[in-house]
Amino acid sequence: MTDYWLNKLMFDLQGPGGKERWRDDREAVLDAYPFSPEMRQALIDDDLAKIQPHANPYLLRFYLLICGYDDAGSIEALGALHPGKEEREAANG
Amino acid sequence: MTDYWLNKLMFDLQGPGGKERWRDDREAVLDAYPFSPEMRQALIDDDLAKIQPHANPYLLRFYLLICGYDDAGSIEALGALHPGKEEREAANG
Amino acid sequence: MAEFVGSFAASHGPNIARNWEDLKSETRDWVVTRFGDLGNRLKAARPDVLVIHSTDHWVNFFLDAMPAFCVGIGAEHEGPPEPFMKPVYPHETLPGHESLGRHILEEAFAADFDPAYSMRLKLDHGMCVPIWQFGLDPALPIVPIFINLVEKPFPSPKRCLAWGRMVRRAIESYPEDIRVAVLGTGGLSHSIGETTMGWIDEPFDQACIELFRNAPDDRLASELDAMLENTGNGGAELRAWVISHAAAGSKGFDMVDYIPMPEALIGCGLAEWRA
Amino acid sequence: MAEFVGSFAASHGPNIARNWEDLKSETRDWVVTRFGDLGNRLKAARPDVLVIHSTDHWVNFFLDAMPAFCVGIGAEHEGPPEPFMKPVYPHETLPGHESLGRHILEEAFAADFDPAYSMRLKLDHGMCVPIWQFGLDPALPIVPIFINLVEKPFPSPKRCLAWGRMVRRAIESYPEDIRVAVLGTGGLSHSIGETTMGWIDEPFDQACIELFRNAPDDRLASELDAMLENTGNGGAELRAWVISHAAAGSKGFDMVDYIPMPEALIGCGLAEWRA
Ligand SMILES: [Fe+3]
Numbered sequence: 001m002t003d004y005w006l007n008k009l010m011f012d013l014q015g016p017g018g019k020e021r022w023r024d025d026r027e028a029v030l031d032a033y034p035f036s037p038e039m040r041q042a043l044i045d046d047d048l049a050k051i052q053p054h055a056n057p058y059l060l061r062f063y064l065l066i067c068g069y070d071d072a073g074s075i076e077a078l079g080a081l082h083p084g085k086e087e088r089e090a091a092n093g
Numbered sequence: 094m095t096d097y098w099l100n101k102l103m104f105d106l107q108g109p110g111g112k113e114r115w116r117d118d119r120e121a122v123l124d125a126y127p128f129s130p131e132m133r134q135a136l137i138d139d140d141l142a143k144i145q146p147h148a149n150p151y152l153l154r155f156y157l158l159i160c161g162y163d164d165a166g167s168i169e170a171l172g173a174l175h176p177g178k179e180e181r182e183a184a185n186g
Numbered sequence: 187m188a189e190f191v192g193s194f195a196a197s198h199g200p201n202i203a204r205n206w207e208d209l210k211s212e213t214r215d216w217v218v219t220r221f222g223d224l225g226n227r228l229k230a231a232r233p234d235v236l237v238i239h240s241t242d243h244w245v246n247f248f249l250d251a252m253p254a255f256c257v258g259i260g261a262e263h264e265g266p267p268e269p270f271m272k273p274v275y276p277h278e279t280l281p282g283h284e285s286l287g288r289h290i291l292e293e294a295f296a297a298d299f300d301p302a303y304s305m306r307l308k309l310d311h312g313m314c315v316p317i318w319q320f321g322l323d324p325a326l327p328i329v330p331i332f333i334n335l336v337e338k339p340f341p342s343p344k345r346c347l348a349w350g351r352m353v354r355r356a357i358e359s360y361p362e363d364i365r366v367a368v369l370g371t372g373g374l375s376h377s378i379g380e381t382t383m384g385w386i387d388e389p390f391d392q393a394c395i396e397l398f399r400n401a402p403d404d405r406l407a408s409e410l411d412a413m414l415e416n417t418g419n420g421g422a423e424l425r426a427w428v429i430s431h432a433a434a435g436s437k438g439f440d441m442v443d444y445i446p447m448p449e450a451l452i453g454c455g456l457a458e459w460r461a
Numbered sequence: 462m463a464e465f466v467g468s469f470a471a472s473h474g475p476n477i478a479r480n481w482e483d484l485k486s487e488t489r490d491w492v493v494t495r496f497g498d499l500g501n502r503l504k505a506a507r508p509d510v511l512v513i514h515s516t517d518h519w520v521n522f523f524l525d526a527m528p529a530f531c532v533g534i535g536a537e538h539e540g541p542p543e544p545f546m547k548p549v550y551p552h553e554t555l556p557g558h559e560s561l562g563r564h565i566l567e568e569a570f571a572a573d574f575d576p577a578y579s580m581r582l583k584l585d586h587g588m589c590v591p592i593w594q595f596g597l598d599p600a601l602p603i604v605p606i607f608i609n610l611v612e613k614p615f616p617s618p619k620r621c622l623a624w625g626r627m628v629r630r631a632i633e634s635y636p637e638d639i640r641v642a643v644l645g646t647g648g649l650s651h652s653i654g655e656t657t658m659g660w661i662d663e664p665f666d667q668a669c670i671e672l673f674r675n676a677p678d679d680r681l682a683s684e685l686d687a688m689l690e691n692t693g694n695g696g697a698e699l700r701a702w703v704i705s706h707a708a709a710g711s712k713g714f715d716m717v718d719y720i721p722m723p724e725a726l727i728g729c730g731l732a733e734w735r736a
């Protein structure tokens with residue numbers, strides 16, 4: 001289920017300086033959003049498995065970019081979450 | 094014809110401190126919008142006759158409020174622009 | 187299945203809140219008794235959720251993205267942001283009803299409507315003045331639905347009738363056993379920020395009441411469409427009444443009361459549709 | 462009366478811009494020649510105005526107000542805000558076509574659609590990658606129309622067919638003697654930010670091409686609807702092609718070329734509908 005505030009955070013980070021604020025002052029950024037303690041911790045810990053189910057995929061792709069993942073890194077990290085990774089690889093050829 | 098930037102100005106002035114900025118530092122506020130010289134001057138001069146045809150009426154009502162008009166003042170000032178003021182008064186009973 | 191338990195409409199002039207302390211005592215008495223009456227009727231229907239239709243007053247939307255219809259599907263919405271609302275209805279948030287909102291949204295798409303949706307709306311005086319005066323404090327869970335009635339083009343009265351019928355079907359196909367009421371807010375005639383500001387068009391208001399009482403849908407739509415050309419801009423908000431009317435199956439209109447209310451700059455009216 | 466002079470579709474992966482200098486030379490050659498070819502076909506139709514359909518990629522809209530359709534009626538729109546677009550398409554603004562935009566909006570309302578409208582849109586890589594690669598610099602006046610294809614619910618393929626037919630009728634009823642082309646951008650298959658990210662679903666892409674070639678509207682709508690359940694999220698953007706298809710009267714589909722393009726993470730295709 002998509003989470004309004006999680007997506008709002010990622011949407012807002014698109015603005016100028018977003019990448020730097022997220023890198024340098026993550027806790028201060030997080031203070032502006034009413035996250036549950038679990039989601040806040042997942043964001044601090046870069047716990048993609050807890051973040052992914054609640055994020056719009058296009059916003060998540062952007063978020064992974066500003067977290068330093070290139071496309072290959074995002075494909076690897078997201079693919080690792082898939083319950084049937086083999087099926088995915090078969091599908092991807 | 095409604096003017097995007099004129100309405101944007103009035104919309105933005107709804108925010109906190111809008112009334113004070115408009116009262117104290119009008120030229121600085123205006124610098125943020127690409128107004129034609131005529132519209133800019135009309136806003137500086139409080140030239141309601143030039144402003145009214147291009148503003149959304151609900152936003153104009155709010156704008157008149159922060160310019161210091163109460164309802165009676167707005168009714169008076171807007172009514173004075175009407176080509177057929179007598180008809181209006183007849184309609185109003 | 188959910189049950190449709192009633193349909194209501196009420197005016198919402200901001201001055202009822204802004205000038206509450208300074209209204210003439212007979213105006214305030216009228217508001218207290220008539221809104222109180224309609225609030226009691228609404229409570230008697232024992233709704234679990236309220237689907238409210240109103241225009242947004244430049245709070246959620248601007249000209250860079252102006253939806254015709256916007257269905258609120260959030261679990262929570264924000265209380266009125268206007269400073270004059272804070273003293274009378276000081277709620278930071280109001281509860282939404284996520285799953286009924288989403289159901290109405292999906293039924294709308296399936297029925298060839300194209301609404302916007304929102305997971306978090308600001309509920310301005312348009313929705314909160316009636317909620318406050320009905321004594322719904324705190325409010326029951328809400329599905330707020332905004333209709334653009336501030337900058338043209340607007341959805342036609344005919345389209346609003348169709349929307350109201352769709353909302354009724356959506357409520358009655360919602361799989362949970364809950365009771366749902368519909369409220370439309372706005373109108374009757376007023377003129378705001380126009381050269382005719384302050385005009386209360388009583389003949390228009392009486393003609394609208396007569397249409398809700400007696401007119402079949404096609405006549406209601408066409409006559410209202412024509413009448414709206416010749417009254418103040420606030421008359422556009424009668425579309426929220428049209429939606430309540432259609433949700434009720436276009437029958438059973440019961441005008442609770444009406445007065446021209448110059449202090450609020452509106453023709454002030456309240457209605458219930460009795461099944 | 463205005464004349465409808467052609468209908469086109471093209472993919473728009475952001476990496477075509479973001480990684481332009483680093484693409485393999487054969488990929489870049491393919492992009493230059495194929496987009497160049499479609500650009501030349503479009504120029505040969507001599508349009509005065511281009512009506513473009515695309516999804517917005519979280520630039521204009523957020524979950525607090527997500528329109529299903531949004532018609533751009535401004536005299537001016539903003540160029541792409543993404544930092545990676547600035548080097549390749551550094552336009553602060555692009556010209557809109559106010560009166561055709563407003564005409565399409567009004568015809569949409571009259572035909573029982575409920576689009577949002579916008580007087581000022583930001584045109585992201587979705588619209589500007591094809592415009593750039595077509596060599597439209599500066600762009601001709603645009604009526605941008607956004608469809609929500611990023612967070613469900615989306616308008617159905619069936620509804621998009623109806624929208625495309627409505628756009629055609631609106632163009633042909635516009636009272637000025639101008640030439641108008643329609644462009645849809647997006648697709649074909651891709652998967653972005655999902656656990657299947659990077660997946661290019663060639664069988665889906667070939668099936669889509671086959672549908673545009675041969676399927677009557679009802680089969681196109683129902684099969685595409687079913688197919689979209691089982692491919693990556695970017696496949697949703699095929700709806701922009703569906704709109705171009707319907708605007709062309711659902712005939713004359715001519716696939717210019719298609720390749721899976723892993724560097725851009727998309728099945729990359731271009732098409733023209735020949736009258
Ligand atoms: Fe209102």
Ligand SMILES: [Fe+3]
Pocket residue numbers: 473516518587647648698
């Ligand atoms: Fe895209």
